[in-house]
Amino acid sequence: MVNFDNLGFDVTKVNNNFQAIHDGTSWGEGDLKSDDDITISAFSTCLHYAQEVFEGLKAYKTKDGNIQVFRIEENAKRFRDSCKRALIPEVPETLFIDAVKKTVLANKEFIPPRETNGTLYIRPYALGIGYNLGLKPAKKYMFGVLVTPVGSYFESGINPAPFMITDLDRAAPRGTGHVKMGANYAAGLMPNRIAHEHGYADCIYLDSETHTRIDEVGAANFFGITKDGRFVTPSSPSILPSITRRSLMKLAEDKLGMPAECVEIELDDLNHLAEAGACGTAAVITPISKIDFKDKTFQFYSDTEVGPTTKKLYDLLTGIQFGDIEDPYGWITVL
Numbered sequence: 001m002v003n004f005d006n007l008g009f010d011v012t013k014v015n016n017n018f019q020a021i022h023d024g025t026s027w028g029e030g031d032l033k034s035d036d037d038i039t040i041s042a043f044s045t046c047l048h049y050a051q052e053v054f055e056g057l058k059a060y061k062t063k064d065g066n067i068q069v070f071r072i073e074e075n076a077k078r079f080r081d082s083c084k085r086a087l088i089p090e091v092p093e094t095l096f097i098d099a100v101k102k103t104v105l106a107n108k109e110f111i112p113p114r115e116t117n118g119t120l121y122i123r124p125y126a127l128g129i130g131y132n133l134g135l136k137p138a139k140k141y142m143f144g145v146l147v148t149p150v151g152s153y154f155e156s157g158i159n160p161a162p163f164m165i166t167d168l169d170r171a172a173p174r175g176t177g178h179v180k181m182g183a184n185y186a187a188g189l190m191p192n193r194i195a196h197e198h199g200y201a202d203c204i205y206l207d208s209e210t211h212t213r214i215d216e217v218g219a220a221n222f223f224g225i226t227k228d229g230r231f232v233t234p235s236s237p238s239i240l241p242s243i244t245r246r247s248l249m250k251l252a253e254d255k256l257g258m259p260a261e262c263v264e265i266e267l268d269d270l271n272h273l274a275e276a277g278a279c280g281t282a283a284v285i286t287p288i289s290k291i292d293f294k295d296k297t298f299q300f301y302s303d304t305e306v307g308p309t310t311k312k313l314y315d316l317l318t319g320i321q322f323g324d325i326e327d328p329y330g331w332i333t334v335l
């Protein structure tokens with residue numbers, strides 16, 4: 001029996017993972033492996049030049065014991081776009097979706113039951129492998145899918161958490177911030193460590209061109225609820241196009257009757273927000289209690305309680321994801 005008590009965001013060993021190889025001509029069919037150790041040449045481009053892309057999505061167990069995934073087609077599309085930017089042969093959406101389904105179903109017993117609020121995190125990835133020395137794309141590639149049961153990404157879960165704005169940059173406007181490449185996250189390790197050392201849940205990046213606007217959180221997008229009742233989230237060329245925030249915008253408009261807009265959010269605009277949060281597959285929705293930046297503090301709804309709109313959005317989003325609420329949008333695929 002798998003123990004789902006106190007699930008955090010760590011790895012639990014499961015039964016199987018999926019691996020496929022591109023030999024320079026086309027992607028192979030791939031298959032399930034019991035061992036998640038992989039053997040690749042130390043000359044691999046993924047190791048030296050970060051020729052690596054990945055995805056993150058989740059499988060949910062419903063009250064009735066069904067297994068479902070959320071907006072998998074969107075992850076498949078984004079993965080394909082990431083491959084294109086990293087000069088990795090594109091993984092066809094059908095291969096991506098079949099591999100995810102196969103891997104989830106091979107690890108059914110690791111999907112936490114509904115009442116735990118836990119999920120099975122799914123991590124597709126693609127790597128440049130083989131023998132390479134100069135700065136050029138690899139001749140061989142690996143596509144894989146890993147899964148592991150998880151709880152909350154931020155320890156606070158749905159409770160508000162403090163964030164700080166970092167003065168380090170993660171991505172540039174014409175760089176790769178809008179692509180899910182491992183390289184972006186390497187740049188984020190140090191600011192994340194500094195935020196933790198100072199008692200914050202994570203850091204928030206400013207746009208790297210002017211350092212006056214909110215970009216995103218280290219592993220999630222940013223959103224706010226303005227005092228006049230709008231859902232706002234940064235418009236920026238250097239942030240990941242989050243599937244969660246797109247879903248929240250739709251829910252805010254359709255279910256809460258709120259205008260939902262991608263806008264440039266200047267630092268001073270934070271004073272006009274009644275509520276703020278981090279959103280993403282891993283973070284789900286994490287309310288932000290306050291944001292510190294140099295000698296300024298921007299305070300939001302409460303240090304201890306979730307704001308009313310954030311709570312409604314959380315209930316709607318997770319309700320659809322876990323199958324408690326009917327999905328009117330075709331976002332759910334039952335496996």
Ligand SMILES: Cc1ncc(COP(=O)(O)O)c(C=O)c1O
Binds near residue numbers: 221243
């Ligand atoms: C940097 C970054 N921004 C935003 C997100 C949210 O994207 P999504 O909602 O598609 O998971 C993620 C991943 O969770 C991320 O790593």
